[in-house]
Amino acid sequence: MTKGNIPSIKKEIPFAVIIGFRLKVVRYHKGMKLAEAAKCIGIAPRTLKRIEEGEVNWRFTTVAIISKYYNYSLKDLFAEEKDK
Numbered sequence: 001m002t003k004g005n006i007p008s009i010k011k012e013i014p015f016a017v018i019i020g021f022r023l024k025v026v027r028y029h030k031g032m033k034l035a036e037a038a039k040c041i042g043i044a045p046r047t048l049k050r051i052e053e054g055e056v057n058w059r060f061t062t063v064a065i066i067s068k069y070y071n072y073s074l075k076d077l078f079a080e081e082k083d084k
Contacts, residue, residue, distance in 0.1 A: 017054030019063060022077055024052040026070045041069050 027037050034052075038045040043062070050056045051063070067077050 014054055016057060019058075019077065020052045020054040023063070023066055023070070026067075026072045026077075027052075030070060037066075037069070041066055 027034070034048055035045045038048040041048065051058050051066070064074060067074050
């Protein structure tokens with residue numbers, strides 16, 4: 001294979017996936033199970049799972065409610081990662 005035929009591994013990660021992953025990490029660090037968090041937030045566990053997996057185009061208000069429940073700032077949630 002020539003260099004031109006090798007597919008690039010580096011791809012743009014969808015924004016919904018990044019935010020969902022961050023929410024999942026915060027929930028994990030709070031020691032909460034998905035079903036417990038979803039019940040307290042007032043959404044279906046499946047909905048929270050889909051948000052965390054980046055499978056849905058979530059509404060900002062929903063993410064703001066989740067972030068507030070986790071006591072995690074939206075500024076930190078939406079912050080861009082610095083290149084290392």
